[in-house]
Amino acid sequence: MSEFELLRNVTIGQYIPTGSVVHRLDPRAKFLAGVILILAISFTRTLLPIAFLMVVILLISQTSRIPAGYVLRGIVLGLPVLALVFILQFIFVGRAEPAGRIYFEWGWLRVTHLSLQTIGVGLIRITCFIFLTSLVTMTSTITELTHGVESLLRPFRRFGVPSHELALINTIALRFVPTFAEEMEKVMKAQASRGADIGRSRLWRPDQAARNYLPLLVPLFLTALRRAEELVLAMEARCYMGGEGRTKFAQFHARPRDYAVVLGAIIVFGVAFFAPWPSVTQIAAALGFPGL
Amino acid sequence: MPPILRLENVTHKYQPENSSPVEALHGVSLAVEPGDYVVILGHNGSGKSTLAKHLNALLLPTTGEVWVKQWNTKNAAHLRNIRSSVGMVFQTPDNQIVATIVEEDVAFGPENLGVPRDEIIRRVDWALERVDMLPFRQRPPHFLSGGQKQRICIAGMIAMKPEVLVLDESTAMLDPLGRREVLDVVRRLNKEEGVTIIAITHFMEEAVEADRVLVMEAGRIALQGTPREVFGQVERLRELQMNVPQVTQLAVALSESVPGFPRDVLTVGELVAAVWGLPSPPTRSSTVPKGAASDSAFSREEQRSGRAEGPVIIDIKDLTHYYMRGTPLEVKAIEGVTLDVRRGEVLGIIGHTGSGKSTVIQHFNGLLRPHAGAVTVFGQDMRAADVNVRDIRRRVGLVFQQPEAQLFEQYVGDDVAYGPRNLKLSREEVRARVQRAMEAVGLGFDEFKDRLTFALSGGQMRRIALAGVLALEPEVLVLDEPTSGLDPLGREQIMRFILALRDQGVTLVIVSHNMEELARYCDRLGVISEGRTVMIGSPAEVFGQPEKLRELGLGVPAVTDVMNQLQHAGGVGEVGAVLTIQHALKILIEAIGASKAPRVER
Numbered sequence: 058m059s060e061f062e063l064l065r066n067v068t069i070g071q072y073i074p075t076g077s078v079v080h081r082l083d084p085r086a087k088f089l090a091g092v093i094l095i096l097a098i099s100f101t102r103t104l105l106p107i108a109f110l111m112v113v114i115l116l117i118s119q120t121s122r123i124p125a126g127y128v129l130r131g132i133v134l135g136l137p138v139l140a141l142v143f144i145l146q147f148i149f150v151g152r153a154e155p156a157g158r159i160y161f162e163w164g165w166l167r168v169t170h171l172s173l174q175t176i177g178v179g180l181i182r183i184t185c186f187i188f189l190t191s192l193v194t195m196t197s198t199i200t201e202l203t204h205g206v207e208s209l210l211r212p213f214r215r216f217g218v219p220s221h222e223l224a225l226i227n228t229i230a231l232r233f234v235p236t237f238a239e240e241m242e243k244v245m246k247a248q249a250s251r252g253a254d255i256g257r258s259r260l261w262r263p264d265q266a267a268r269n270y271l272p273l274l275v276p277l278f279l280t281a282l283r284r285a286e287e288l289v290l291a292m293e294a295r296c297y298m299g300g301e302g303r304t305k306f307a308q309f310h311a312r313p314r315d316y317a318v319v320l321g322a323i324i325v326f327g328v329a330f331f332a333p334w335p336s337v338t339q340i341a342a343a344l345g346f347p348g349l
Numbered sequence: 350m351p352p353i354l355r356l357e358n359v360t361h362k363y364q365p366e367n368s369s370p371v372e373a374l375h376g377v378s379l380a381v382e383p384g385d386y387v388v389i390l391g392h393n394g395s396g397k398s399t400l401a402k403h404l405n406a407l408l409l410p411t412t413g414e415v416w417v418k419q420w421n422t423k424n425a426a427h428l429r430n431i432r433s434s435v436g437m438v439f440q441t442p443d444n445q446i447v448a449t450i451v452e453e454d455v456a457f458g459p460e461n462l463g464v465p466r467d468e469i470i471r472r473v474d475w476a477l478e479r480v481d482m483l484p485f486r487q488r489p490p491h492f493l494s495g496g497q498k499q500r501i502c503i504a505g506m507i508a509m510k511p512e513v514l515v516l517d518e519s520t521a522m523l524d525p526l527g528r529r530e531v532l533d534v535v536r537r538l539n540k541e542e543g544v545t546i547i548a549i550t551h552f553m554e555e556a557v558e559a560d561r562v563l564v565m566e567a568g569r570i571a572l573q574g575t576p577r578e579v580f581g582q583v584e585r586l587r588e589l590q591m592n593v594p595q596v597t598q599l600a601v602a603l604s605e606s607v608p609g610f611p612r613d614v615l616t617v618g619e620l621v622a623a624v625w626g627l628p629s630p631p632t633r634s635s636t637v638p639k640g641a642a643s644d645s646a647f648s649r650e651e652q653r654s655g656r657a658e659g660p661v662i663i664d665i666k667d668l669t670h671y672y673m674r675g676t677p678l679e680v681k682a683i684e685g686v687t688l689d690v691r692r693g694e695v696l697g698i699i700g701h702t703g704s705g706k707s708t709v710i711q712h713f714n715g716l717l718r719p720h721a722g723a724v725t726v727f728g729q730d731m732r733a734a735d736v737n738v739r740d741i742r743r744r745v746g747l748v749f750q751q752p753e754a755q756l757f758e759q760y761v762g763d764d765v766a767y768g769p770r771n772l773k774l775s776r777e778e779v780r781a782r783v784q785r786a787m788e789a790v791g792l793g794f795d796e797f798k799d800r801l802t803f804a805l806s807g808g809q810m811r812r813i814a815l816a817g818v819l820a821l822e823p824e825v826l827v828l829d830e831p832t833s834g835l836d837p838l839g840r841e842q843i844m845r846f847i848l849a850l851r852d853q854g855v856t857l858v859i860v861s862h863n864m865e866e867l868a869r870y871c872d873r874l875g876v877i878s879e880g881r882t883v884m885i886g887s888p889a890e891v892f893g894q895p896e897k898l899r900e901l902g903l904g905v906p907a908v909t910d911v912m913n914q915l916q917h918a919g920g921v922g923e924v925g926a927v928l929t930i931q932h933a934l935k936i937l938i939e940a941i942g943a944s945k946a947p948r949v950e951r
Contacts, residue, residue: 072489073677127677198489199449225447232449235491240754246716247755250747251817252739252771272767275757279803287444294405294437295458295505296429302463306456306473 073195078314079121080196084205086315090322091193097326098185104174104337106329107181113325114188121196128191132184139183143176150175174337199231204307221300233284240280241273248272352380353513353545354404354435359413361399361568373399375568376413383512386539386546388556388576391565392590392836393807397549400565401517404547405435417513433462436506437515440834441522442498443490451493451501452477452486458509469508476504479542480534494703496527500534507538513545514538520550521834524702524862526902528552551836553580553594557615564589581613590838595865595907595930596620602934607941617910624915627941659692662825662856663713663745667722670708674720682708683880685722690825695848695857697871697888699864699903705880706860707750710827713858714738714745743772746823750830752814753807761787761805761813762798768821786820787813790846808839812846819850826850827858832866844870865906868892868928876901893926908933 074080079087094110101107118125132139151159151167161168194202207224214220253272335343361374373396381387391397402408403415406422417435420427439445448454452473459469477483480500490498499519506514516535520528532555538544548555556562562579564572566589572579580586580593583601593601600614600623607627614620668686673679683705690696690713700706711717712724715731715738724731726741749755758764765786769779784794790812797813805813811831818826831847832840840863848870851857861867867874867888874891876884878901884891892898895905895913905913905926912927921940927933 236443244755247749251768272757276755284444291445296432296461303460304463306469
């Protein structure tokens with residue numbers, strides 16, 4: 058029984074130190090490469106290139122030595138939404154765009170080549186997203202990420218992007234995630250000890266659900282406010298007066314392998330987009346299954 | 350040398366919502382010399398935190414002046430100078446840490462001051478070394494203990510190279526080990542680096558170290574002097590809702606029966622020396638065996654040890670529990686804990702933060718289930734999947750640390766009623782239970798039920814939270830550090846209400862760091878260390894092994910320590926562990942009286 062362990066299923070954002078090469082990369086390189094791969098994933102629409110991207114990501118995952126099963130646990134939380142999206146796609150894509158070959162038709166339900174491809178690509182795409190974002194956060198500490206982002210955004214400061222403030226807000230928010238998770242767990246346990254049935258409200262009574270969550274949310278908000286007030290005092294006591302005139306303790310030095318990683322990501326992007334990928338139908342035909 | 354801090358007739362008024370202005374400080378004047386160690390005492394609401402916040406211009410005086418070195422705090426141009434000269438560490442370590450890695454948090458202050466990077470690196474190394482946290486520099490703070498986190502906060506302050514360090518109840522949330530760690534660091538900074546220390550605290554023992562003690566009351570300095578001068582005035586301190594260290598209490602009590610016995614005794618060593626320094630020091634031979642016999646009768650009456658003979662209602666055998674089970678972050682929290690709770694007793698549980706004691710008590714009402722071993726609560730095997738958890742939670746009430754954090758209703762009465770309403774009781778029964786629970790914590794039903802919950806004082810909120818569990822009318826009440834963070838008066842009040850429950854037949858389990866409280870009230874004590882039960886027995890049995898406790902980093906009550914030392918030196922006969930001031934007083938008077946008596950005959 059671990060009904061109260063909140064952090065157990067939130068895998069995104071947990072740093073898992075395995076000391077792999079991926080962990081030792083410059084966070085800026087990791088972040089840039091991640092963004093490039095995410096762009097590639099988002100714009101690929103056919104099956105083979107995205108399968109290629111999936112393989113690349115699985116290879117990175119292998120290198121990072123983080124158990125794939127643990128990474129995939131992040132999907133569990135999103136499963137209900139995903140399931141809904143796929144059911145809707147299954148039902149409506151075939152009807153809306155009756156292009157391509159029709160495999161099955163029953164009343165107004167129509168399963169086409171396009172709808173299957175959309176669903177397949179969608180599935181792989183979501184898995185890729187979760188894998189990639191989890192990998193970036195699991196192999197870099199929060200500080201590396203925030204300083205990385207700050208450092209990448211610094212050139213845009215002259216255009217009014219408050220890079221230091223964004224980084225600080227980000228750090229503080231992430232810094233308090235475990236604190237609030239602990240707090241939430243404690244309040245849940247305290248109210249359960251007073252006979253509360255948390256999380257057992259019925260789906261068809263959202264009013265009841267809301268009322269059941271009040272005993273958790275009110276205390277949590279109150280402590281959050283109190284913590285914020287104290288944090289402001291503590292920061293003032295440490296002479297924080299905004300980003301002007303501050304020096305920086307954390308610094309990064311990019312090495313050749315970091316440039317190589319970004320270059321690699323660009324190449325993968327290029328391959329996924331511009332390589333003459335055959336379609337699944339063509340492959341099937343070549344293998345002797347014409348008419349698929 | 351000119352004073353480093355100077356307050357001249359400082360008054361501070363603030364305007365709470367919808368009520369008349371409150372004067373938190375009332376004409377306070379104070380001068381602190383460089384290198385001083387000043388402790389400020391005072392009950393909650395006496396104005397001591399308001400005073401502290403004036404020292405680095407977090408608050409400005411309504412009238413009067415505050416000078417830090419040559420800078421007036423009213424002049425905003427000096428703000429950076431003032432705040433880098435007067436460092437301040439607050440109560441809750443979690444709310445002061447801004448970064449996700451220890452060394453970056455320490456660097457935050459110097460970064461703000463615009464210190465060059467090479468110098469920041471040097472200062473971070475130096476500050477972490479000063480607080481003994483160098484090996485932890487790459488850790489995320491949420492994996493550290495309270496004492497470690499607070500030392501990081503101190504490091505973050507001293508990295509700015511302040512001349513004064515203000516500690517605003519910085520030890521209130523820590524366990525004794527953490528408190529000792531922090532105090533050692535602070536003392537070293539004072540002695541070796543010459544940092545001026547101003548410490549605000551509720552713990553009288555911390556004031557013993559100071560050069561000067563101030564006691565605040567109603568926004569004024571009511572009493573000041575050296576620790577010896579201040580603690581000698583036991584009656585005056587009581588009027589100010591403060592108590593004195595247990596050793597001093599014993600000395601004062603002795604001085605009433607033994608003429609000429611010094612009243613201004615502050616430490617165990619001093620008290621032992623004072624006993625030996627009497628014109629007729631006690632000797633072992635003088636203690637008549639009859640005296641020892643009557644002592645054990647005395648201690649039995651004191652401890653009501655008959656309570657520990659009741660039937661076992663919660664039985665824990667070889668309990669093991671993991672956190673984050675099945676993830677790469679899995680940790681074994683406890684392993685092989687064996688413990689039982691018997692009907693009608695008061696069971697004390699001792700252990701450091703992180704020893705696993707909180708994990709153990711969460712098995713008492715089924716919040717956690719065993720991963721190995723057995724837990725039986727009221728005959729129910731808690732390993733079974735179909736346990737009626739709701740019934741168990743009704744019968745075993747659990748009060749968490751700082752339970753006021755669980756309050757959520759706007760009105761006091763509604764909050765207390767949350768539990769009984771969850772039990773689906775009738776309206777009349779809910780009302781009756783709320784009434785009984787509120788009266789049991791001394792907050793009258795008619796007077797308090799329609800008050801705004803969040804307008805209560807800290808001590809009252811704690812009591813309302815306790816009432817919220819009492820309204821379930823549990824047979825066993827488990828309390829996790831019920832007095833932590835309260836001032837002496839608040840501590841005493843809440844303990845009084847809790848013990849009244851014992852007399853109504855409620856079984857009590859109290860987790861506490863306060864050895865003196867545990868020695869006084871418990872029938873049995875269990876000691877948990879590193880996830881295992883290491884000792885269990887009567888307070889006399891447990892506190893009778895001071896060496897073993899010390900090895901675990903735990904202490905014994907000060908009186909027990911005094912009497913042990915006297916026993917070892919042959920001052921009194923074999924009396925075992927002495928747990929209360931009254932008991933110690935009786936033995937000492939007997940021993941001193943007995944050693945006098947033969948002399949008179951000769």
